[in-house]
Amino acid sequence: MSGVSVLPDALEDALEESLGRFPVPELTRNVQTLIRQYREGFDRSVPALGSEAAVAAYAGYRMPATYSAVAAALRQVALLAPGFAPRTHADVGGGTGSAVWAANAVWPGLTDVTVLEQSASAIAFGRRLAARASAAAVREARWRQTVLDRGTAAPAADLVTMSYVLGELSPAVRDDVVRSLALESARHTGMLVIIEPGTPAGYAGIAAARRLLAEAGLHIVAPCPHDGECPIVEGRDWCHFAVRLNRSALHRRVKDGTLSFEDEKFSYVAASARPWPRAESRVVRHPLKRKGLVTLRLCTNGDGLADHPVSKRQGEAYREARDVAWGDAWPPPAV
Ligand SMILES: C[S@@+](CC[C@H](N)C(=O)[O-])C[C@H]1O[C@@H](n2cnc3c(N)ncnc32)[C@H](O)[C@@H]1O
Secondary structure, eight states, X not given: OOSEEOOOHHHHHHHHHHHTTSOHHHHHHHHHHHHHHHHHXXXXXXXXXXXXXXXXXXHHHTHHHHHHHHHHHHHHHHHHOTTOOOSEEEXXXXXXXXXXXXXXXXXXXXXXXXXXXXXXXXXXXXXXXXXXXXXXXXXTOEEEEOOOOTTOOOOOOSEEEEESOGGGSOHHHHHHHHHHHHHHHHHHTOEEEEEEESSHHHHHHHHHHHHHHHHTTOEEEESOSSSSOOOSOBTTBOOOEEEEEEOOHHHHHHTTTSOSEEEEEEEEEEEESSOOOOOSEEEOSOOEEETTEEEEEEEESSSOEEEEEEEGXXXXXXXXXXXXXXXXXXXXXXX
């Protein structure tokens, strides 16, 4: 996962235009509220994206980051499963549509997109952004106002995504929603991808979801190289990855004087009833590069977490190890 994530031009322009309709102090106030909620936790009795200004603040402040994280996770899936060519996509808790844009960037063959979201303001904002997309599937996405609860029927689609939502659901609803998505995925043999912030809490949500997906009989496609227990000891470490993105104009306005880029950390799991090929192992830290030696921290199939030194004497493997990045499969999948 190297390089800098870039938003599609149409999304960048649509965001700039939509945010321009709000006074900067109002956006700044709403961004500060969001930052406080992410730090201190959400009051689930009050919808976080309840007002238009809150949605605009979310879109300006968070959407570039969630878009980049979702695209990075989906790209890893696409690398492992080049034969996976989804036509239909359902995005659960879609907010302003980050995952819709990201899925389209990775699989431009998508033709039919549905977004399930509880907030009418988020739907209105997301629709306005999507109207500017060049891809018909994004422009014509169906946005359904839906409150996910214990009885919500999971959507059937080739690709189902749920990004940055688990942490906003109560624990009981969370497990039921994941189980129901898993069962529907098993029936449809589609790909289910769940993404959360790359924090200890976000990883704990992904680890719990991963157990439920495996219990439902799904194969884990990524990032794990196996279906077994995660070798990471919760509380001591957490499995996460990072993607670099340029900070949006709004982000720079509300956080004066900080860096022009940020690294969005995320955890994810992709699973399917179909056993797609998966990584032999996964790079779970920035590779340590010294003269003539690269050491990869790997999550392996069978050996848990292990440090894997690759020296210059190993020729081609060394050249590949110098190019591999945190989050990539090792060895690199053949393309
Ligand atoms: C942090 S935002 C993530 C939005 C989007 N998926 C993204 O990655 O940018 C969480 C979204 O989940 C939605 N959400 C939270 N609880 C929900 C529920 N019970 N039913 C439907 N949507 C819900 C919120 O309204 C919000 O749009």
